[in-house]
Every structure is written in structure tokens, then in C-alpha cells.
Amino acid sequence: MPPAMLRRLASRTVVYALLALIALWLVGPFLWLFVTSVSYQRNLLARPLAFIPPEVTLDNYRMVVGVVRFHAEGQAAKILPSMLNSLIVATAVTVVNLVIGTTAGYAYARFRVPLKTFSLFALLFTRMLPTVVLIPAYFLLFKALGLQNTLTGLVLAYCSFTLPFTVWIMKAYFETIPTDLDKSALVDGCNRLQAYYWVVLPVSGPGLVASGAFTFMLCWNEFIVAQVLNTKLGTTTLPPVIAGMNAQINIDYSVIAASGFLAALPAVLLVLGFQKYMVQGLTAGSIKG
Amino acid sequence: MTVRRFRLSERCFASLLILPVFLAISLVVLFPLAYSLWMSFADVNLLRATGPALELLGLRIPLFRYVGLQNYLRLLSDPLYWDSFGRTAYFVGAFVLETTVVGLGMALVLHERFVGRPVMRSLLLIPWSLSRVVVGLLWVGLLDVEFGALNGFLYKAGLIDRYISFLKSGFSALNVLVSVYMWNQAPFATLLLLAGMQSIPIELYMAAEADGAGYWQRLRYVTLPALRGILFLVLVVSTVNGFLMLDLIYVLTMGGPGNETTTISWLGFQTAFQFFKFGPGTAILYTLTVFCLLLTVLYQKVMFRKLEAEEA
Structure with missing residues (x-):
């Protein structure tokens, strides 16, 4: 073989070896979570460990959804209701973000807004703010408002860290839509609001999908705020319930893995399903921001 | 009119x-x-x-x-605060370094031409889309001293003769936290860097190649200078994320063993919500907030200068 070809072959080999390594690093741990969730704990404790499980079972999932009784069924019984709570909170926050965050993003992209530089800086700061510093205030304010242990309280709290992202992503997205579109709508007799609602929004699908899916993912995954604010039985979301199971020594890891996999699946599917828009929207929102 | x-x-x-x-x-x-x-x-x-x-x-x-500055003064004379401060500095430094190096490394490999490129890009999104609670318990499954798959692998390969407890010693636990958080966050840095690489004009590479530049020279003189802005963004975002990391500590170490994985954000969280001392707790968390404000100002300054330079 000529040396040039040989060198090319060598560099190809290196690239594919590195790719295999990266793929293993990215997906291996998640796949292992799935493997453990369909294994018996006794097989996980065996030495040497079998990477292909000798027995496959759905028992862990049956325990988690409450079909099979076991010693920690009280813990497991919280999973499905808290999943519903997660769904409600994440959906509500996403709707709020899409309605008010999007309009603000449009205004920043198109018009001269009073205090533009300052308010954009404030949004950027909010994006980098530790949410945990707000929780003591939420704790006392929600108590005064009677919003402790309610999903409404969580929705309000979650708007604090999602709205800045939505405004930012949508601002970057609207900036890619030619202004001529709005102008021709105005010429055709729309007023400004109509031009936005009937002409610009309908072609903003990718941006809306990106920020909507991102908001939903953030809320679905959020742990600390829900853990601290909603402590009463049945009022919290999925992550605190899973963390609670994880902290209990007497629950088999295989069962915890099953609940973790159930918690992860919606977010992973959502992100993979909308990946094209999310990657575009988030990179544009971050880089231009 | x-x-x-x-x-x-x-x-x-x-x-x-x-x-x-x-x-x-x-x-x-x-x-x-x-x-x-x-x-x-x-x-x-x-x-x-x-x-x-x-x-x-x-x-x-x-x-x-x-009570005036009392909460802050007590804080500044508390050795635990300064210990946490040091650990936070180590945590942030190691996290930023690992995220940047791994994020850039993955981006360079994924930017090559190969079969199945879209699939590899999708895989990037998996660690990033998981809740940190799931990230934590998933790594428990890999690192645990009784059933951890990594232990199982090392044991099978004959590299260890007994399972290692990765979270038992404080320093090892701190490094585990850094790496696990990096596993979760570096893919996003990779996405940003890949987007940046795609916008580098191909002519630059062709010119460099015509001048006889090899792979590393093209990286040094074309790719990295073009990615300066995005690398800066990655540095700032990962610094802020490093300072604020909390949920993984909750799931993996609870600040322990002892206080050896207690960072400032965990100390603040613990003081406010486990001991219910809101005064001192908010004081600790406010020292973090000031950091974030300073970083935002820095970020804003640099980004604005960059934008102005581009427009000029």
C-alpha cells in the first residue's frame, strides 16, 4: 500500500476508535441503568458481574407501578401520582413561557424597547442566578399566600429560571425571520398585534418547539425547589420521590433503577424527538445571547 | 407627523x-x-x-x-465556610477544565467526516437531557461498592482484587462529583463548539492546507482562534454551573463523608433547609449570588465588545 493510503487508513481507524469510545461514554451509563432495571438484584451482586443479564425480569417495573406488593410499596406508590404532578407543572410552565416569553422575545428582536440593554442584562443575570437563593423567600411568601405544598407555587417558582431562557431563545429565533414579513403584513392592513399573531408566529414553529421542549425538560427534571417547597405527601413531583427512594437503604437498586428509568424516559424521548429544533434554538440562543 | x-x-x-x-x-x-x-x-x-x-x-x-452584618461576620469567621470555599474553588476549577477539555475533544472528533454522524449527535443529548437525580443514581449503579458495574468491569479485567468504594474518601468523592457533573454537562459544550466549527469558512482550511499545515497546525491556527468566543461562553457557563451545583451532591454524597464534599452552595442549602437557619443560610447563598453577578458583568462586557468589533 502507498504511504498516503496507509496514513489515511490509520487516521480513519483512530477516528472510529475514538467515536466508539465517545459513544460508550455517552450512552453506556444510561444503557446500564436500563439493564439493571430489568435485572434481579442478586445478579447485580454476583462476582464476576455478568454484563449481559442471565435473567431478564419486569418485576422491578411491576413493583414501581404497584402491581406487585413488596416491602417498600409505600414509597413506590408515590411514583405514579408524582409523575402526574410533574406533568401538570411542566405543562403549565411551558404554556406560560410560550405565551408571555415569546411575545417579549419578539419585542426585543424587533423594536426599540425602553431600557433595552439594562433589561437584557437583568435577564442574563437571572439566567445565571442561583435559584436556591430564592427558595427561602418562596418558602415564606408562599406560606403567606397559602401556596405552600401546591402545584401553583411550583409553577410560579419554575417561571423564575425558565422565562429568561425562553425570552433569549425566542429573541434569537425572531432575529432570523426577515423583518420584511412583518412590514408586508402591516402594508396589507394588519395592525402590529395581528402581524405578530397571524403572520410571524405561524412561521416560528421551530423556535417555539425549541423553547417549549427545553422549558418542559427543565421543569420535568427539577429537583431542589420541589424537594424543599412541596414536602406534604402527594404534592411533590417525580425527582424528589426518586431521590427519596435512592436514600433508603432497604430498597433494592434494581427497583430504584426502574423508577429512575421511568423518570428519564419522557425527557430523553422529548429531546431526541425534537433534537433538530432544540439544538438549533439553544445554540443560537446561547451563542448570540 | x-x-x-x-x-x-x-x-x-x-x-x-x-x-x-x-x-x-x-x-x-x-x-x-x-x-x-x-x-x-x-x-x-x-x-x-x-x-x-x-x-x-x-x-x-x-x-x-x-441584625446588620451579624450573619455575614459569623460566616467570615467560620472555618467551615472557608473550607467549603476552598473545596468550591477546587470543584469549579476541575469541573471547568474537564468540561472544556472533554467538550472540545468530543467536538473535534464529531466534526470529522464519518458514517452515522447524525446518530452520534443525538447521543450527545442523552446525558444532557437527564434529571440530575437520575444522573446521580445512574452513577451509583456504576460506582457502588457492592453492585457497581465499573467495579465489576475492573474486577473481571483483573485490575482490582476487591471492589473500590469511590465515595468513601472525601477527595475521591469530590472528584467523582466533578466527573459525573462533567458527564452531564460536557455534551452541551460539545454542541455549542460543533455549531461554532460549522460556521468556520472552509476556505480557511483550504488555504492552511495549501500552506502545508498539518492537523494540529490547522487546529492551533484556524479552529481554536475561530472558536474563541464560544470557548469563552463555555468557560463562563461552566464556571457558574460549577458554583451552583447542588442536586448531584444531594443524591450522591450529602456533603459527606464528614464535610469533605461540602461546597458553598451545599453549605448554604444545608444551613437554610436542613437546619432551618434562614439568616445565615441566605447570607452564604448571597456570597454565591455576588459571584454570579460579577461573572455576568464580565460575560456581558466581553460579549458586547465582541459584537461591536463584529459590527465595526
Whole structure:
């Protein structure tokens, strides 16, 4: 073989070896979570460990959804209701973000807004703010408002860290839509609001999908705020319930893995399903921001 | 005349569009932020809500007893705070370094031409889309001293003769936290860097190649200079994320063993929500907030200069 070809072959080999390594690093741990969730704990404790499980079972999932009784069924019984709570909170926050965050993003992209530089800086700061510093205030304010242990309280709290992202992503997205579109709508007799609602929004699908899916993912995954604010039985979301199971020594890891996999699946599917828009929207929102 | 009326209505219209977000942010961010700041100067007793209060729209918001800088002064003379400070510095430094190096490394490999490129890009999104609670328990499954798959692998390969407890010693646990968080966050850095690489004009590479530049020279003189802005963004974002990391500590170590994985954010969280000392807790968390504010200012300054340079 000529040396040039040989060198090319060598560099190809290196690239594919590195790719295999990266793929293993990215997906291996998640796949292992799935493997453990369909294994018996006794097989996980065996030495040497079998990477292909000798027995496959759905028992862990049956325990988690409450079909099979076991010693920690009280813990497991919280999973499905808290999943519903997660769904409600994440959906509500996403709707709020899409309605008010999007309009603000449009205004920043198109018009001269009073205090533009300052308010954009404030949004950027909010994006980098530790949410945990707000929780003591939420704790006392929600108590005064009677919003402790309610999903409404969580929705309000979650708007604090999602709205800045939505405004930012949508601002970057609207900036890619030619202004001529709005102008021709105005010429055709729309007023400004109509031009936005009937002409610009309908072609903003990718941006809306990106920020909507991102908001939903953030809320679905959020742990600390829900853990601290909603402590009463049945009022919290999925992550605190899973963390609670994880902290209990007497629950088999295989069962915890099953609940973790159930918690992860919606977010992973959502992100993979909308990946094209999310990657575009988030990179544009971050880089231009 | 018509032109002037047009301008005015544009401003009004824009303000109206922004008003809801402005109100929402004031309500759920600015007001709580101010209230937390007040608490950091107060002796907050959660059991006894008597004393001065702010009456607002029929709500009674307790203000507690003002104690000046007491919470902050106690903090600054607390060795645990300074220990946590040091650990936070180590954590942030190691996390930023690992995230940047791994993020850039993955981006360079994924930018090559190969079969199955879209699939590899999708895989990047998996660690990033998981809840940190799931990230934590998933790594428990890999690192545990009884059933961890990594232990199982090393044992099978004959590299260890007994399972290692990765979270038992403080320093090892701290490094595990860094790497696990990096596993979760580096893919996003890779996505940003890949987007940046795609916008580098191919002509630059062709010119470099015509001048006889090899792979590493093209990386050094074409790719990295073009990615400067995005690398800066990655540095700032990962610094902030490193300072604020909390959920993984909760799931993996709870700040232990002892206090050996206690960072400032964990110390603040613990003080406020496990010991229910809101005064000292908010003071600790406010020292973090000031860091974030400084980083935001820095970021803003550099980005604006870059934008102005591009427009000029």
C-alpha cells in the first residue's frame, strides 16, 4: 500500500476508535441503568458481574407501578401520582413561557424597547442566578399566600429560571425571520398585534418547539425547589420521590433503577424527538445571547 | 407627523409585549431576591413570626429582627465556610477544565467526516437531557461498592482484587462529583463548539492546507482562534454551573463523608433547609449570588465588545 493510503487508513481507524469510545461514554451509563432495571438484584451482586443479564425480569417495573406488593410499596406508590404532578407543572410552565416569553422575545428582536440593554442584562443575570437563593423567600411568601405544598407555587417558582431562557431563545429565533414579513403584513392592513399573531408566529414553529421542549425538560427534571417547597405527601413531583427512594437503604437498586428509568424516559424521548429544533434554538440562543 | 405617531406607538406596543414578562420576573425573581437579601441581614426565627412585618395587599410578610452584618461576620469567621470555599474553588476549577477539555475533544472528533454522524449527535443529548437525580443514581449503579458495574468491569479485567468504594474518601468523592457533573454537562459544550466549527469558512482550511499545515497546525491556527468566543461562553457557563451545583451532591454524597464534599452552595442549602437557619443560610447563598453577578458583568462586557468589533 502507498504511504498516503496507509496514513489515511490509520487516521480513519483512530477516528472510529475514538467515536466508539465517545459513544460508550455517552450512552453506556444510561444503557446500564436500563439493564439493571430489568435485572434481579442478586445478579447485580454476583462476582464476576455478568454484563449481559442471565435473567431478564419486569418485576422491578411491576413493583414501581404497584402491581406487585413488596416491602417498600409505600414509597413506590408515590411514583405514579408524582409523575402526574410533574406533568401538570411542566405543562403549565411551558404554556406560560410560550405565551408571555415569546411575545417579549419578539419585542426585543424587533423594536426599540425602553431600557433595552439594562433589561437584557437583568435577564442574563437571572439566567445565571442561583435559584436556591430564592427558595427561602418562596418558602415564606408562599406560606403567606397559602401556596405552600401546591402545584401553583411550583409553577410560579419554575417561571423564575425558565422565562429568561425562553425570552433569549425566542429573541434569537425572531432575529432570523426577515423583518420584511412583518412590514408586508402591516402594508396589507394588519395592525402590529395581528402581524405578530397571524403572520410571524405561524412561521416560528421551530423556535417555539425549541423553547417549549427545553422549558418542559427543565421543569420535568427539577429537583431542589420541589424537594424543599412541596414536602406534604402527594404534592411533590417525580425527582424528589426518586431521590427519596435512592436514600433508603432497604430498597433494592434494581427497583430504584426502574423508577429512575421511568423518570428519564419522557425527557430523553422529548429531546431526541425534537433534537433538530432544540439544538438549533439553544445554540443560537446561547451563542448570540 | 404620521412618522412621529408611528414611532411612539411602536415603543408603546413593544412595552406592552414585554410587560407580562417584566411583571412575572419582578414577582418571582426580583422581589424574592430582595426578600432573601433582607433575610441575610436578619435574625430569622421561623417558629415565631411576630415582630415587624411588611403589610402588602392584605398579606403579612414577616421581616424579623434586623441584625446588620451579624450573619455575614459569623460566616467570615467560620472555618467551615472557608473550607467549603476552598473545596468550591477546587470543584469549579476541575469541573471547568474537564468540561472544556472533554467538550472540545468530543467536538473535534464529531466534526470529522464519518458514517452515522447524525446518530452520534443525538447521543450527545442523552446525558444532557437527564434529571440530575437520575444522573446521580445512574452513577451509583456504576460506582457502588457492592453492585457497581465499573467495579465489576475492573474486577473481571483483573485490575482490582476487591471492589473500590469511590465515595468513601472525601477527595475521591469530590472528584467523582466533578466527573459525573462533567458527564452531564460536557455534551452541551460539545454542541455549542460543533455549531461554532460549522460556521468556520472552509476556505480557511483550504488555504492552511495549501500552506502545508498539518492537523494540529490547522487546529492551533484556524479552529481554536475561530472558536474563541464560544470557548469563552463555555468557560463562563461552566464556571457558574460549577458554583451552583447542588442536586448531584444531594443524591450522591450529602456533603459527606464528614464535610469533605461540602461546597458553598451545599453549605448554604444545608444551613437554610436542613437546619432551618434562614439568616445565615441566605447570607452564604448571597456570597454565591455576588459571584454570579460579577461573572455576568464580565460575560456581558466581553460579549458586547465582541459584537461591536463584529459590527465595526
